[in-house]
Amino acid sequence: MPALSAGACGTQRRAEDAEGLRGAWGAVDGSWRQATDRASALPDGAVDVSVEGEWCFSQTLRHLVFATGPG
Structure with a gap:
């Protein structure tokens, strides 16, 4: 299996629009997957x-x- 990239999500961490946020979330989701x-x-x-x-x-x-779950 390939190693996880430490900077995989860092390049999109400061999104400035909705499309950037979608891309950042996709990177985070992919890394956790x-x-x-x-x-x-x-x-x-x-x-x-x-x-x-x-x-x-x-x-x-x-x-x-626990930290990110609902209410």
């Missing part, structure tokens, strides 16, 4: 492993859902 596809291909339990005290992948996703 790549990340979740890669995570689903890992061995069982790998998404729950923490490295150097940082959140594991599953904790990160839970946090993002």
Whole structure:
């Protein structure tokens, strides 16, 4: 699998119009789709492993859902 590009979303972060925002959202969505596809291909339990005290992948996703979810 190709590595995720750290700057994949950065080039469109400061959109100045609706079309730019749609493009930026597409880049973010694509990056997360790549990340979740890669995570689903890992061995069982790998998404729950923490490295150097940082959140594991599953904790990160839970946090993002909680932080961006409705009301």
